[in-house]
Amino acid sequence: MHRWQQLYDRAGASVLQPVRHALLDHHGLTLHIKRDDRLHAFISGNKWRKLKYVLRQALSERAAGLLSFGGAWSNHLHALAAAGQALGVPTAGIVRGEPEYAGNPTLSDARAWGMTLEFVDRQSYRRRHEADFLAGLAARHPGFYIIPEGGSCVLALPGVAELWRELPPCEELILPVASGGTLAGLLSARPGRTRVTGYAVLKGQGWLADTVHGLYAPAAHDPGWQLRLNHHGGGYAKCSPADRAAITELSEALAVPLEPVYSGKALLGLFRDIEAGHYAPGSRLIFLHTGGLQGARS
Incomplete structure (x- = not known):
């Protein structure tokens, strides 16, 4: 803390x-x-405010990492990766889009800050609120604190x-x-x-x-x-x-x-x-x- x-x-x-x-x-x-x-x-604007108590809760639970969702140019994933690096906590991003986006400036920054990226197609991404989809993510990322898209x-x-x-x-x-x-x-x-x-x-x-x-x-x-x-x-x-x-x-x-x-x-x-x-x-x-x-x- x-x-x-x-x-x-x-x-x-x-x-x-x-x-x-x-x-x-x-x-x-x-x-x-x-x-x-x-x-x-790097933890810009409303992301700074929205993540404030989310991050505090994740740390209080001794989360193994932070996982969230976003597009290939996501401000939220960019901010979360920067926050994870600052806090010494691993991060993972579920990205809507194709793996070739990994080299864009946003995701390049995120990867440089230690975020691992998993690219999914749009149909799979729409399931990001479904219990079985989230359970699968939890199984692949044990102990990670899952944050909704945009930190909302x-x-x-x-x-x-x-x-x-x-x-x-x-x-x-x-x-x-x-x-x-x-x-x-x-x-x-x-x-x-x-x-x-x-x-x-x-x-x-x-x-x-x-x-x-x-x-x-x-x-x-x-x-x-x-x-x-x-x-x-x-x-x-x-x-x-x-x-x-x-x-x-x-x-x-x-x-x-x-x-x-x-x-x-x-x-x-x-x-x-x-x-x-x-x-x-x-x-x-x-x-x-x-x-x-x-x-x-x-």
Whole structure:
């Protein structure tokens, strides 16, 4: 546990950065960006927060290792591998995709940090929640602590909820949403004055809200949040050349580094909604930059 405490005592400066843009002035809005991308060089952004108490639990159980799931460019697997190396704990990643992806920058980093990779086809990957599939993994990796995809589990929520202590009052907290754990964690401690808006970065129609409810059941009856489902750009990790150019332009205008999978896509969606008049004049907005800049290398 001492290693865990040392790791989490070394957090970087997640500053609240004010930004200016003509569109904000035109609509009478103020916007700050919560720079969680600066929390840690490799255990980035929301992964730093989501893994906090998951890692503590695994260490308290004296787990033989850490195992989780992700795609070939997974920020979560990248962060987990870095955390495992820092804690001296073996890691294993179940990767959706073909073995030739092992040489990409994300998985090369993970392997360099000691993570063993097992590639599975998409049909097998869909079984990652099934008891018999998980039992097979447990048999092949005895004593490993199994963490859901994206680190999204009930133990992830309190680490995310701690974010509220670092924020000033605001009308809207806005963030990208994929596996739903960060959104659920924020809702678990949402101040009544603040509405939370999640921009889905994948096709989440019909199931993403249910995923959030599954992680934090009271969210099903909480009117203080919403999902924006029309800014996914065609699906997870899909980004047209026009959108990629728009994200680059926005990054330069706001002086904030962005990638096109999570924060870049969600921030572009936010500015398109601002242009459409979706946010009330006079509102104070905070956008949560969830990190993952390593994914820009794709």
